[in-house]
Each structure stands twice: as structure tokens, then as C-alpha cells.
Amino acid sequence: MSDMQTLNGNCIIIGASHAGVNAAFALRKEGWQGAITIFDTDPTLPYHRPPLSKAYLTSDDGIEKNLLKAEQSYEKNNISLSLGIKITLIDRQKQLIHTEDGELHNYSKLIIATGARPFIPPIKGIDSAHQLYPLRTAEDVNHIRQAMLNSDSQRVVIIGGGYIGLETAASLKKMGANVTVLERESRILARVTAPLMSDYFQQLHHEHGVEVFTAKDVISIETKDDSNTVICADGSQYPADIIIVGVGIRVNTELALEAGLDIENGIKVDNAARTNDNDIYAIGDCSFHHNPHYNRLIRLESVQNAVDQAKVAAASICGKDVTYDTLPWFWSDQYDVKLQMVGLSSGYNKVILRKETDDEGKFSVWYFDHDRLLSVDTINHAKAYVVGTKLIKSGAVINQSKLADSRIALHPDNLI
Amino acid sequence: MAKITFITQDDENIVLEADSGSVMALAVENGVSGIDGDCGGVCSCATCHVHVNPDQVSQTGEASEIEKDMLELDDNANEYSRLCCQIEISEKLDGLILTVAN
Ligand SMILES: Cc1cc2nc3c(=O)[nH]c(=O)nc-3n(C[C@H](O)[C@H](O)[C@H](O)COP(=O)(O)OP(=O)(O)OC[C@H]3O[C@@H](n4cnc5c(N)ncnc54)[C@H](O)[C@@H]3O)c2cc1C
Ligand code: FES
Numbered sequence: 001m002s003d004m005q006t007l008n009g010n011c012i013i014i015g016a017s018h019a020g021v022n023a024a025f026a027l028r029k030e031g032w033q034g035a036i037t038i039f040d041t042d043p044t045l046p047y048h049r050p051p052l053s054k055a056y057l058t059s060d061d062g063i064e065k066n067l068l069k070a071e072q073s074y075e076k077n078n079i080s081l082s083l084g085i086k087i088t089l090i091d092r093q094k095q096l097i098h099t100e101d102g103e104l105h106n107y108s109k110l111i112i113a114t115g116a117r118p119f120i121p122p123i124k125g126i127d128s129a130h131q132l133y134p135l136r137t138a139e140d141v142n143h144i145r146q147a148m149l150n151s152d153s154q155r156v157v158i159i160g161g162g163y164i165g166l167e168t169a170a171s172l173k174k175m176g177a178n179v180t181v182l183e184r185e186s187r188i189l190a191r192v193t194a195p196l197m198s199d200y201f202q203q204l205h206h207e208h209g210v211e212v213f214t215a216k217d218v219i220s221i222e223t224k225d226d227s228n229t230v231i232c233a234d235g236s237q238y239p240a241d242i243i244i245v246g247v248g249i250r251v252n253t254e255l256a257l258e259a260g261l262d263i264e265n266g267i268k269v270d271n272a273a274r275t276n277d278n279d280i281y282a283i284g285d286c287s288f289h290h291n292p293h294y295n296r297l298i299r300l301e302s303v304q305n306a307v308d309q310a311k312v313a314a315a316s317i318c319g320k321d322v323t324y325d326t327l328p329w330f331w332s333d334q335y336d337v338k339l340q341m342v343g344l345s346s347g348y349n350k351v352i353l354r355k356e357t358d359d360e361g362k363f364s365v366w367y368f369d370h371d372r373l374l375s376v377d378t379i380n381h382a383k384a385y386v387v388g389t390k391l392i393k394s395g396a397v398i399n400q401s402k403l404a405d406s407r408i409a410l411h412p413d414n415l416i
Numbered sequence: 417m418a419k420i421t422f423i424t425q426d427d428e429n430i431v432l433e434a435d436s437g438s439v440m441a442l443a444v445e446n447g448v449s450g451i452d453g454d455c456g457g458v459c460s461c462a463t464c465h466v467h468v469n470p471d472q473v474s475q476t477g478e479a480s481e482i483e484k485d486m487l488e489l490d491d492n493a494n495e496y497s498r499l500c501c502q503i504e505i506s507e508k509l510d511g512l513i514l515t516v517a518n
Contacts (some may be wrong), residue, residue: 050458051456065441332469338458338482382486384487386485389489
């Protein structure tokens with residue numbers, strides 16, 4: 001159905017981050033000829049989020065060093081950016097969106113790329129805490145950098161031992177802060193990796209002088225003058241000049257919900273990223289979609305997912321018959337350690353640790369459901385990441401004892 | 417100052433000048449098509465793949481181990497492949513010609 005009329009429509013995208021921006025450029029590549037307008041509440045030119053907790057935080061760079069696309073690329077591709085504007089309503093009957101200032105914009109195709117926002121847990125005293133920040137936006141980083149400058153003792157408590165919390169811990173430590181991480185679960189990264197990876201990262205932080213305490217349920221924050229005390233259920237207390245909250249996110253589904261779109265753990269979409277309204281797509285962190293590799297519905301928080309789903313949505317909008325079937329991948333950088341992950345480990349019943357004889361600093365963890373390789377986590381080991389990717393894609397049954405044997409070179413042919 | 421030429425898949429020749437930063441950042445700042453830089457330049461995504469003009473490999477040096485491994489995921493990789501987020505701009509690159517791989 002890629003007739004001229006369809007390709008000449010008016011496409012509106014809500015959310016100008018990894019998903020929304022990539023969708024706009026992909027639409028042009030796919031031949032969309034009509035207007036493309038991206039709205040975002042964030043007034044900043046769209047930027048990369050992953051570096052916010054990593055290299056960008058520790059640098060003095062301005063956000064212009066960290067942009068998703070150059071400003072002139074939007075002009076060149078005739079993509080209009082409407083920044084600093086919040087969308088408050090989607091009117092599906094009239095195919096209109098409403099902005100906060102009461103403007104109405106009509107769409108023929110709408111892409112919801114509203115992502116997620118930090119979850120601020122209902123901890124007593126959290127609203128009046130001094131220098132307490134989440135980390136999701138460029139503005140959050142500005143606040144944290146400024147707080148570091150304002151503070152002499154630079155005692156930082158990070159609530160939450162997930163990737164963002166741990167990356168921020170590594171970065172602030174590098175900047176000279178005194179960092180403590182408090183995790184509620186019995187181990188860090190509990191939802192996403194095997195216990196041996198949790199142990200590895202806990203040890204890594206310890207070696208760098210960052211203490212990570214687990215089974216710490218933060219119940220209140222007391223603030224006097226410019227200093228906070230973070231108090232846990234077990235009675236332990238941690239003084240903090242700066243507090244970073246990294247306990248997860250809430251998906252921005254409100255617009256979609258109010259518009260009557262199907263919502264589960266995110267905005268429900270089909271394999272072309274389309275919602276239950278044919279003219280509305282949902283992509284990136286906010287989308288709840290089917291993954292054919294694991295044959296289940298998932299919601300992902302990753303650049304890979306945002307970018308790849310954006311491309312699928314754009315192709316589908318331009319009339320192509322496409323299916324979103326990318327194998328998920330993710331990375332995290334802490335200190336000089338590079339973690340790369342491919343696949344989804346959930347449902348594993350066996351883990352194989354593979355060390356390498358040539359280099360103690362690199363290893364890989366392979367997650368299986370019986371014979372089936374589900375995912376691989378690799379530490380400083382891009383080769384294992386690549387071999388893992390190929391093996392998961394091929395669906396080959398792997399000889400697990402060969403895999404665990406570091407004398408056998410890591411190559412797909414050797415492991416089958 | 418280094419003058420670097422990018423040849424894109426649609427045969428566009430883009431000549432750019434810079435004296436620091438990564439080649440990927442230069443390409444993204446100037447909208448060179450086919451250089452996405454999705455991971456922001458940390459050698460994790462392989463969306464900044466270029467082929468170095470065979471005569472000029474000595475200017476850029478060889479790909480690092482992690483780069484070579486990551487390049488294995490791209491069918492267009494060959495012995496002249498680099499992930500250009502891993503190439504730092506300096507005088508040494510002056511006159512370099514890069515073909516965007518995708
Ligand atoms: C600190 C940090 C580190 C990360 N590190 C990694 C990493 O190493 N690797 C990796 O793969 N992923 C990483 N991620 C995750 C990755 O950044 C996200 O998966 C990605 O940003 C998702 O993109 P998105 O466009 O779907 O959503 P978002 O990035 O959440 O963007 C959604 C946008 O929509 C806008 N918006 C929402 N509602 C409205 C509205 N009503 N009106 C107008 N605008 C609206 C928001 O302002 C926002 O800009 C990291 C995330 C963070 C925060
Ligand atoms: S930008 Fe991701 S590998 Fe170069």
C-alpha cells in the first residue's frame with residue numbers, strides 16, 4: 001500500500017530520543033515524503049543516553065559532543081524538531097495530538113516513542129533530601145556535576161545496584177567521590193545476571209574502593225542543613241552529600257492508555273511495532289512486543305531495541321512487510337571493564353563459565369536452558385560476544401564441555 | 417588539521433576537516449550517511465564501519481583486537497575495515513580516504 005498518498009502523509013513522533021530520532025531518519029530512508037515532526041519535552045537537541053552515566057559524566061564536555069545527530073542533519077532531511085513541548089493528549093478519532101500550550105497537530109501516522117522516566121520510590125524524606133537526583137537526562141548530569149563541585153567531602157550514596165547505579169558509581173569514583181551503593185536485593189544486578197556475575201561486579205567495585213552493600217532496604221532519608229543521612233531497615237545509616245536514585249523506571253504509557261491503546265507491561269504492539277490502532281506505532285523502551293527468538297512478549301530498555309524497532313516501524317509505515325526479530329544485545333562500561341551481553345537469559349537452568357588462558361581479565365558466562373543457548377555475558381571479551389551471537393542465531397546445540405574447556409579455541413565450529 | 421574524505425554507499429564524496437576527536441564523531445556531526453554511531457563511540461555497536469583506502473592503512477593503523485572481533489558481525493568486513501569511532505583524528509590522517517561500509 002505504499003501509494004503516493006500514504007507516503008505524503010503527516011507523521012508525528014512523540015519522543016526525540018534513540019527511538020524517535022532513528023524512526024524519523026529511517027522514514028526518510030524508506031521514502032516517506034510528507035512532513036515529519038518530532039516532539040519532546042526535553043529542550044536539548046537529542047543526545048545519547050548511555051554515556052550520561054559513563055564517559056560523559058566524567059568529562060567536561062557539553063551535550064553538543066554527545067548528540068544523536070547533528071543539528072543540520074535534521075534540516076537536511078527535512079525533519080522538524082519541536083523541543084521543550086509536552087504532548088498531553090492523543091485524539092484518535094480526529095487523528096490529532098494536543099500540546100501542553102493547547103496547540104493541535106494532525107497526523108496520518110503517529111509514532112509513540114515516549115520511553116521511560118526514573119522511578120522515585122516513596123521513601124520517607126526523599127522529597128526534601130539535599131542534592132538527590134535520578135540519572136536519565138542531560139539536565140540530571142548537569143545537576144550531578146554541579147553537586148560534585150559544590151561538595152567538599154563528596155560523599156555519594158547511590159540507591160540501587162543496577163547498571164545505571166553501578167556505572168554512575170564507577171564514574172563518580174573516577175571523579176574523586178566517596179561512593180557507597182545500597183542495593184535492596186541480596187545481590188546486585190539480581191534481575192539481569194547470574195550470581196557469579198553479581199559477585200564479579202561487587203568485587204570489581206570493592207577493588208576500586210566503592211563499597212556495595214546488599215540487602216539494604218532504604219526506608220528513610222533525614223536531611224539537616226546540607227547533609228543527608230540515608231537510613232536502612234536494618235538500622236544502618238549512611239551519610240551523604242549527594243544521593244543518586246537508580247532503582248528502575250516507570251514506562252511512559254499514560255498518553256497511550258488514555259487514548260485507549262492496549263497496554264500491558266508497556267504499549268502493546270505487533271511484530272511491525274504497530275499498536276491496536278493501525279495508524280499508531282510504539283517503539284523503544286515504551287513498547288511491549290513479541291520476540292521470535294524466545295517466543296514471548298517482552299519490553300526492553302536498550303539502544304539496540306530503540307534503534308532496530310524504529311527502523312521496523314518506519315519501514316512498515318512506508319508500506320513494507322517487515323518483522324522485528326533482532327536478537328537483543330546490550331553493553332555496560334564500568335572502570336576499564338567492558339560488559340557485552342547478547343540474548344535474554346531469563347529462564348536459564350544452567351550456566352557455564354568460560355575463562356581464557358591467555359588473559360585473566362576476560363571471561364564469558366553462557367546461559368542455557370538444558371541444551372539451548374539463551375544468552376552470553378562477556379567481560380572484556382568481544383570474541384566471545386561475537387561467537388555467542390552467531391551460535392544463538394544458528395540455534396546449534398553446543399558441546400558444553402568443549403565450551404568450558406579453555407584449551408579449545410573459541411570458534412563456532414569447535415563448539416558444536 | 418587533517419582533511420578526510422568519506423565516500424558513502426550512494427557515491428557521495430564528503431570532504432571534512434578537523435584536528436581532534438574521533439572520525440566517527442566528525443562523520444556524525446556532518447551527517448555522513450551510513451555512519452550511525454549508535455553506541456556513542458565505545459566499540460559496542462559496529463555502526464561506524466569504514467573501509468580504509470588500502471594504500472593508507474599505515475596512516476590509520478590496524479584495527480584493535482576488540483574491533484576485529486566486533487567486525488566479524490558485519491558481512492561487509494574485510495582486511496581494510498575499521499570501526500571509525502576507534503580512530504582518533506590527528507595530522508597523521510591528513511588526506512585519508514574512507515569508504516563507508518554500509
Ligand atoms: C544513564 C543511562 C545509561 C544507559 N546505558 C545504556 C547502555 O550502556 N546500553 C544500552 O543499550 N542502553 C543503555 N541505556 C538505555 C537506553 O538509553 C534506552 O533504552 C534508550 O534511551 C531508549 O530510547 P527511547 O527513545 O525508547 O526512550 P527514552 O530515551 O526514554 O526517550 C523518550 C523521550 O520521550 C520524551 N517524552 C516522553 N513523554 C513525552 C510527552 N508526553 N511529550 C513529549 N515528549 C515526551 C522524553 O522526554 C524522552 O526524551 C541507558 C539509559 C540511561 C538512562
Ligand atoms: S560507534 Fe559504536 S562501534 Fe563505533
